[in-house]
Amino acid sequence: MWFKHLHLYRLHDAPQISHDDLDDQLAEQAFRPLGGSEATRLGWRTPGGRGSERHLHEIQGHRLLSALRQERVLPASVVREEVEERCADREAAEGRPLPRKEKQTIKEQVYEELLPRAFIKSQKVDLWWDTRRDLIAVNASSRARAEEILDLLRQTLGSLKVTPLATQALPIRAMTTWLKEAETRPTGLILGDQVELKAQGDDGVLRARAVDLDSEEIQTLLEGGRQAHKLAIEVEGQLSLVLHDDLALKSLRFSDALLDEASQANDGDDAILRMEADFVLMAQTLAEVVERLIGWLGGEASAAAPSP
Template identity: 35%
Template sequence: MWFKQLSIYPLNKENLPELETLVDKLVEAEFKPCMGLDWDSIGFASPVSFSPEMVFPAQNIWRIALKKEEKVLPAAVVRDILEEKINEIREAEGRNVGRKEKMELKETITDDLLPRAFTKSSKTEAMIDTQRGLLLINQANANRAEMLLTKLRDALGGLEAKLPRTQQSPGSLMTEWLLNGTAAGHFELDSDCELKGLGDAAPVVRISHQDLTAEEVVNLVKNGKVVTQLGLCWQDRVRFVLTQDFTLKRIQFLDMIQEEAAGQGDDMQSVTFASQILMAEALGDLLAELVHHLGGWLPE
């Protein structure tokens, strides 16, 4: 229900689809299970457990989900069966099996096992904030976030989304805040950070559960290291780790927000509805202030 990580894509809010159009397009791109010789399958699915609808709207916040299913075929199983087949040929025909024939046997074995293989599935959720013009994906891994964005673009026939590029880089701002021993505005330094020296082979220093204003921590920055991840707290409402790529990790919505959501009703739908609004509002306001400290978005 509550996002734990975040990739951010600013949208052109003047050119977003209508809710009904989004629903129809996602139904057309709906997830279908892996069949036959397919290794995987990917498509949109219901983002909530209590409804089959492809979009869960809460005021101006639309939640969607991309589901992926993959076949699991352990290499050791294929290898063991292949070895048995090779031994059978040696004993029956008295000859060795060449590399090309081994590859053909391996492909045949794989094709035979694939329809009976186990599957594993995963789901990536996202929210479209139509008022602020943001696509918020519950994923900090760039490839997985981009997969959802790509599939959404494909389903809609296009979507004006861009990478979150700002006037000042997040790494520069985080380094500045750590060097000053304080963050700006409604942000406060938390107790975790990651620093790296210059150069590709430079060592990485990870600090956890420590006072980030301590002299030994600040000296790392003074000696040339830059901050690549920084733990922050915003308005005593959200804790998170900001990265140099402008993703958020280890997001925690603190008790104030969660209690407010829980007080909106007893059933799952009411709580999810309230949580979605409160979560999007908190993230939207947090990001707006953070972008302000970063000098604003870079123009296209």
Template identity: 40%
Template sequence: MWFKNLAVYRFSEPFTLAADELAKHLQQQAFRSCGAHDEFSFGWTTPLGKATETLVHTSNGFMMVCAKKEEKVVPASVINEMLQEKIEEIEALEARKLPQKERSRVKDELIFELLPRAFSFSRKTYAYIDSQNGWLVVDAASPKKAEDLLTLLRQSLGSLPVTPYATGLKPSLVMTDWLLNHTAPKDIIIEDECELRSQTEEAAIIRCKHHDLSLPEIKNHLDSGKQVIKLALSWADRLAFVLDEQLAVKRLKFLDLIQEQAAEIETYDEIEQFDADFSIMTAELANFFPRLLELFTTEGQA
């Protein structure tokens, strides 16, 4: 289990629940499949899939949880076609034009009628709690997916005192300086991808992939006032990722040093493999997060 995207939050108060206590809270909102007329269902499921029924997986003090969302899909084209037929039928029968409010009601009734026959799809969002260091980490590529999990966790616990981690310096300005003036710290390597945005009303965006970012054309864009809002980086030959202006980590890769460490651990089943990977990943990220925050302070620029 290797996270690919990181939305990182800090607890403003110590998280004191043990794993079994946390599991009891989550059980109140355990995932249940959609009923016939439910548009979606959202709740907690086991991080280990069918291998176990526990809602909280623990390793070395880290606690992993998993939220599952199932949604019914009724194609818009099907709804629109049937809706038009229904409206025409009613208008012909009653010899009047349906107002918008009634059209909306007919549409809602139609969707309710179609839901039992609709296809469904589901997705899982994983997160873990590092209570010792005060982190909550969500594997989510979008802020909405992360916020959905936080909302569910907040409902399960009654409260969730977390905030996105903040830094002393604006990340976009720091990354712009790294790229423009070659001032990245020694343990940070700038890779071959970036996204630049102008500060004008048009907010023009330049995206570069598989590109030498030291070329003059990149400098010209920065000299004209564009700022770095995404930058591909690697850290200490251990992690590679794309960092954005909100300090969200995207497309995270654990490099050879970490993968070799994982390969050396002998495991005999799915649970042992999951546990080994989870232990290595969380230990690595526990070292990475303080350094990431430090990079965006005055003291961390050396």
């Protein structure tokens, strides 16, 4: 239940929809298994798994939704080998080289024939909707996957106006300043032990792990013009994370005290109650951390609402 990554979005003109109505709409867009010739499919699933019929869990204004994505994994090398073999057979039989158009036709035929036999990969993606703060966050490793889930929610609701969360201070500048000038670090922010530094030219990327970020070596690199594009930080007493230059929060690790609090919840060995208890505790913590982070980055930048 505990999120590993977070892509944050500001919700504009939030749709006024009740819990029951939203649950019904999610059920209408419920996941269905891949058909024989389909490459991918995406739909909503119950956050509680097979033991639950509810597609939406809402506690204290925090909504939890889960999507399931399936795709057929067909290695390009397998397709290429089959295409090459078929093209060679045709060329030998007809005594002529095949033009590009015919090779493309053979490739499409091979793909269609092999796709139903390809391995199916499944991925569950959770979404947290903070109705009080008009904030949506997707627990996905990539921005592209997060946008895909938002598109599904947009289809489900009919419209959805969201923009990536943005701050007055660019994360790159703030992270670089925190590294260079210890006195600028906000109260409650603790540096971790990993960083990604990039130069403005073509000098490549430097990634460092398990290092002292206040070391002379790091300071020399910063003085040479490198900037921080990723930085491990800890929000004191709550969680540690890696802050990215696009404001994505990756590699979330919640504090032991928080996990201990969750483990002591009285759920009567009910898996759904345990999930809801963990979720609301996590959501409250994340909401506080996001607010602190926005403050550390100079406040939220205003953004025009997109079209539905």
